[in-house]
Amino acid sequence: MWTQFVNWIGSILETLAQMNGGSLGLAIVFLSLVVRLSLIPVSLYVGRRTIVQKRNMDRLKPQLESLKEKYADDPVKLQKETVALFKKEGVSPIDGKSMLVTLFQAPVFMAVFSAIRNGLAKSSESFLWIRNLAKADVYLALIVGFLAYVMMILTPDLPESAKTMMIWFQVILSVVIVSQIASGVGVYWATGNIVGIVDKLLLRLSLKIWPVSSHTTSPTRSAANG
Secondary structure, eight states, rough: OOOHHHHHHHHHHHHHHHHHHOOOHHHHHHHHHHHHHHTTTHHHHHHHHHHHHHHHHHHHHHHHHHHHHHTTTTHHHHHHHHHHHHHHTTTSSSSSHHHHHHHHHHHHHHHHHHHHHHHHHHHHOOTBBOOOOOOOOHHHHHHHHHHHHHHHTTOOOOOGGGGGHHHHHHHHHHHHHHHHHHHHHHHHHHHHHHHHHHHHHHHHHHHHSSSOOOOOHHHHHHHHOO
């Protein structure tokens, strides 16, 4: 089933190449655009939920610290009271829906990467300044790193305490990986990062138009207010 899925994506890649004068590079760009643009609504959904989750945890941080001090010698009681606090405030420390949506995207990206690698295995095509899409290109790796930097900078609500470390970790990781893989996959990655920048800008815009609330009303509190 997995092989069939990868082959299906490969067929789409071949069709896109034929539509673009046989250019595998352009086909990869178009494939990345189609996949990433189609996932923007999902990405915005996850992004907003992640921000709500972070703000809720920030709001409860003083109470959580108080519980840690109060029950420092009783981890069982601490766990029980922490769960009770989350339940009372209508907050979940783990956002299951966001995790499921994120995990759903992983097989899609893996299949796309596999299809591109399969297509590059029988090609030595050049694209833009890249002489061979089947080989790594250091300049492309640097471009991907720069795009990762911009995307991280635009990510709203990054924890200030770890912001710099998170940004540079993502940049360095991107450069290292792309400098070691086929540049055709790097082209897909770079195009995806460009869409990712658009996605972050849309997320920031949506937060201005429809601000998220850091307060989640618990069912018991709603009933009491009613």
